[in-house]
Amino acid sequence: MLKATSVLPAGSYADPADTVTLDFDGRHRRRIALTGNGGLAFLLDLPQAVALKSGDGLLLDDGRVVAVEAAPEPLTEVTAGDPHHLLRLAWHLGNRHLPAMIEDGRILIRRDHVISDMVRGLGGAVRDIDAPFDPEGGAYGGHSHSHSEAHGHAHSHSHGSGHSHSHSHSHTHSHEH
CATH class of the missing domain: 3.30.70.790 (UreE, C-terminal domain)
Structure with a gap:
């Protein structure tokens, strides 16, 4: 079966071999068998899940491109x-x-x-x-189903010279679903 292993940004390719129409959830995939609207079957096999945008192209291992279209x-x-x-x-x-x-x-x-x-x-x-x-x-770099929580921490102290100042730092972490 043909494989699509990379994504081409919209406008960076010409004359797609086929088009695949997917809803929002269907456009966030890493690996799935798909069939284009014209019948071209292929395996989407990306290194990581990406948020495909309408107009992006899926580069097949034979050099052809399948255009991505957002379904209503x-x-x-x-x-x-x-x-x-x-x-x-x-x-x-x-x-x-x-x-x-x-x-x-x-x-x-x-x-x-x-x-x-x-x-x-x-x-x-x-x-x-x-x-x-x-x-x-x-x-968070696209549709990643992630949620970020920020945690701030601050402290202040004074020096013997009569002045004081504060230090603060924060960090974030995300939860991937």
């Missing part, structure tokens, strides 16, 4: 009366570690009636739509 899926469009309000809503969504696709004037998230109720309670508007979902990669 059930989403909720979050909007607000002004950019500042939308920014506040983005903060609340981010505080819940939700994958979010940020566009001009709207935020797209996966459908979740509890989150929709929260957004409405904060004065935002929600509308259910079906669209491709390519959320922000975030600070």
